[in-house]
Amino acid sequence: MPSTLTRALADDAATAALGGSLARLLVPGLSIHLSGPLGAGKTTLVRALLRALGERGRVRSPTFTLVEPYSAGGLQLAHLDLYRFDRAAEWDEAGFDEYLGGDTVSLIEWPERAAPGLPPPDLRIDIAIEGEARRATLSSYSVPGDDLLARLTAAPTDGEPGA
Ligand SMILES: Nc1ncnc2c1ncn2[C@@H]1O[C@H](COP(=O)(O)OP(=O)(O)O)[C@@H](O)[C@H]1O
Numbered sequence: 001m002p003s004t005l006t007r008a009l010a011d012d013a014a015t016a017a018l019g020g021s022l023a024r025l026l027v028p029g030l031s032i033h034l035s036g037p038l039g040a041g042k043t044t045l046v047r048a049l050l051r052a053l054g055e056r057g058r059v060r061s062p063t064f065t066l067v068e069p070y071s072a073g074g075l076q077l078a079h080l081d082l083y084r085f086d087r088a089a090e091w092d093e094a095g096f097d098e099y100l101g102g103d104t105v106s107l108i109e110w111p112e113r114a115a116p117g118l119p120p121p122d123l124r125i126d127i128a129i130e131g132e133a134r135r136a137t138l139s140s141y142s143v144p145g146d147d148l149l150a151r152l153t154a155a156p157t158d159g160e161p162g163a
């Protein structure tokens, strides 16, 4: 059973704060899957994470390019969006395995479009839309994922008074 953590995200700022907290807990090679409907805030979360790592350039949604690579905060990262995949086999054809199993931190939106070819992530983040707000459920699937969740639980929440 994966361990899980749920965070209420009242607004964009709360999602950005979660991205900032996650940024500090990343280790090389971590794979993070981001699930949830269009407009849930997956890209918003990744953008905040990259900003927190010091990325100053434009952070575009990889909806059309499929992948946007970054080097920030001493890490190599790849932000992928598989929404436009219409067959799971496209993962292999696209050669995206290069982003897994090495030192690159992979942040993958719409991972279910590449299932079942995609290995399980270290961490899965599900974002649900609840009216104007969002709810994030984080689940770990590996020892590094467990470790990240434990440290996230212990960390103060960014943006809250006294944090
Ligand atoms: N709590 C929230 N967290 C993230 N985005 C939110 C939130 N509330 C409203 N939004 C809005 O929802 C949209 C999320 O867009 P985006 O991050 O591109 O979603 P996705 O990548 O999941 O399709 C943005 O327009 C953002 O302003």
Ligand SMILES: [Mg+2]
Binding pocket: 042, 043, 044, 061, 081, 109
């Ligand atoms: Mg997106």
